[in-house]
Amino acid sequence: MADFKATRNGYGEALVELGAKNSKVVVLDADLSKSTMTYMFGEKYPERFFNMGIAEQNLIGTAAGLSAAGFIPFASSFGIFASGRAYEQIRNIVCYAKLNVKIGGTHGGITVGEDGATHQGLEEIALMRVIPNMTVIVPADFDEAKAATMAACEYNGPVYLRLGRDKVETITDYSNRPFEIGKGYVLADGSDVTIAATGLMSAFALQARSALAAKGVSAAVIHLPTIKPLDTKLLYEYAQKTRAFVTCEEHQIACGMGSAVCEFLSQNIPTPVKMVGVNDVFGESGTPKELLEAYGLNANGIIKAVDEVVKLKK
Amino acid sequence: MNNNFDALKKHASSIRKNILKAVYTANSGHPGGSLSSADIMSVLYFNHLKHDPKNPWAEGRDRVIFSKGHASPLLYSVLAETGYIEASELDGFRKLHSRLQGHPVYHKCPGVEATGGPLGQGFSFSIGMALGLRLAKSGSRVYTLLGDGECQEGLVWEAAMAAGHYKLSNLCAILDYNGLQIDGDVEKIMGIAPIADKFRAFNFNVLEIDGHDYAQIDSAFGFAKAKTCKPTMIIAHTVKGKGVSFMENNYTWHGKAPNKEQYEQAIAELEKAEVK
Structure with a gap:
């Protein structure tokens, strides 16, 4: 449970x-x-x-x-x-x-x-x-x-x-280790696409990965609790490995974690990216669950972005 | 305690000349509001402040914070006059890679205790500093210089409310009340009067003095130190551009440099007025 x-x-x-x-x-x-x-x-x-x-x-x-x-x-x-x-x-x-x-x-x-x-x-x-x-x-x-x-x-x-x-x-375990500022974590490995997530979106990324596996898509999930400084070493490694990224955050798409990832990737290892987040609109009242669904901040939103980014792969 | 105000007046004159030299050399900066507070700072640094220019970050020191950070020519000239820095360093004021930035930067230079200039922020910083020193059971005091136009900032009143609420008796603020701001008369632009009543209502001890009268300045700082249950606000009525005839009470000298002729005239006037 x-x-x-x-x-x-x-x-x-x-x-x-x-x-x-x-x-x-x-x-x-x-x-x-x-x-x-x-x-x-x-x-x-x-x-x-x-x-x-x-x-x-x-x-x-x-x-x-x-x-x-x-x-x-x-x-x-x-x-x-x-x-x-x-x-x-x-x-x-x-x-x-x-x-x-x-x-x-x-x-x-x-x-x-x-x-x-x-x-x-x-x-x-x-x-x-x-x-x-x-x-x-x-x-x-x-x-x-x-x-x-x-x-x-x-x-x-x-x-x-x-x-x-x-x-x-709760998806992380710090019972035997300290939090390291600037470090990203591989929550699950994969080879077709990397789902980079932060905050509560990391749990949805794991759910999306399971659904994608059933469709034959192998997705890695990397969790980025530190947005700045970014774990660029991990990003580079997974850009090389999967050659496609989906970023996920409970934040505006503009200038958030996904943008930070794009700033790094585009200048160092150009990689197709799709970004899941709030797309230049304000929120509204509702239950958290309703809002996450209404704004596409869930596993379905991530799966859709993965489908799109995989098509962009050369 | 130095009751021979002639010596302090000599220091103030030297500080004023350095303010003008720094602004003239940089060809930019804020002379008006620097000159208006020079007497206050001379009395504070030479008669009241617990400090050691040779050991600028000593634990038990009092803190001086320029919330009206645009008076940086005054701050740096005081630091030169008291021996924190060499007077020759003032030539680098506002120049690339200088420690003497256009507006003061926290610990960038010995004696600079806070970033100042974004108005209201130095005063707010002082609240935390005073709370922290009290929590650490330090006997150090915090002196904060504010401008009158600065009191139009909402943050000043957030900070004042907190100073009164937390009864920060180790905080002594000084308001350089010269009545002018960049665009003109404070009362025409956005009146702050009755400013003494306002600070009283925020639970400050309020003292009103002539900011160029050494005996009044001196006793105000002494009075503030003796108070143990409230922060103090010294409202110092001053003359913007004090000491230079063509700058006095002229708002256009808020933030511009004199040309060569004006600079020479200003220095000549200050020297002529010096106590012999």
Whole structure:
């Protein structure tokens, strides 16, 4: 029986563990601590928890100041606000000086659900990966979110963690290894096409692979939790091996993970690519499951893209 | 404590001359709002600041943050005057590969504690710095220089609300209230008055002083240090372009460099006014 938990809970649990391990860890929130799960840290370490109120620009500016005073701040809000409202603070104050600020942007993606398009972050990967010095991580599940949060704390520099609201299937296993920033993982091997996925789409990529196998198509699935820096070595290897890619993300197609993959492939080993993602539209209200289906963010959407890209192979 | 303000005035005059030289040499930069805060910075650095220019990142130091980062000619000239950097380095201001970037960059140069210039951000950064120093049980204080036009930024008020809420008594902000911004009069463009009431309402101790009166500046910093339950805002009424007749109260000198003739006249005026 598959285990279903939200990545934001992995983040929240990791923060509590980090609080015990490292007295330099401080957590900030912007009045969403019950949703971002930072309240758990706040209850345990109230003196190291700062609720900044509904003021995201100052959330990030304050986090930057705390890092300059020697602390390791984790600043949280919904991704749409953390990455959007505080964009210039993240660029000019945090990333330019490579300050040790971690941003936990929860409620990323269309699976925010009923709240609708205003609260569904679909652009954070794009906004964050374009800034020099920024590291961008999109965990696939609870275990990976927890491991990635621990790794972000060890790393010295700005990190954006994109986390989700909804419960998602656990597909990774970090019981015997740490999360390595910048490393992609082969979830399943294959020879006809590579499905490169991030976040909750990696689980759908595995489902698509099974359905494709029944049709006689051998698909490799590589999971890219770190969008920046990208695991280009792994991309190169699989471009050579399969000569076709499908990228999958719960994000705008423009400037997201798929675009990052294309930037690398087109300049180093030109490869046909089809991209699964949100195609230049806003989301809407609905259940997460309904929305994923309506926007083609599921195994069927991936299978369709695989069929198309295989035809493009020379 | 130095109560002989003549010495501080000499430092301020030297700082002003270096501001003009840096801007003239770079042929760009912001003289008006640099000149207006020169007296305040002279009193702060020479009479109140806990710092060691030879050990610029010493743990127990006070922090100075230029939220109005466009006053970088002032910051760099103060750093030269106090011995963080050589005065000759000011010739590289705004030049390729210089540590003296157009707007200050965090730790790029000894004594530069924060990135500043994107308005409101230095003030917001100060909130985190003050919270962090307090959490670390440090006795260090945070001094942040703001501009008056800067107070039109929403972020200033987010930060002010947090400073009041968290009772950051180790934070002393200074508002360089010269009344002018790039496009003209602050009150005509987007009025900030009554600014003292606004900061009072945000739970600051508010002091209003003449930002060119050394005794007033000196006692304001002393008063701020003695306060233990609130952040302080020193509203310093100043003259933009102070010390140079044709720049004084003239907004067009917000962000442009003097030509050779103007530069020479400005230096001559400052030298003539110097305390002998």
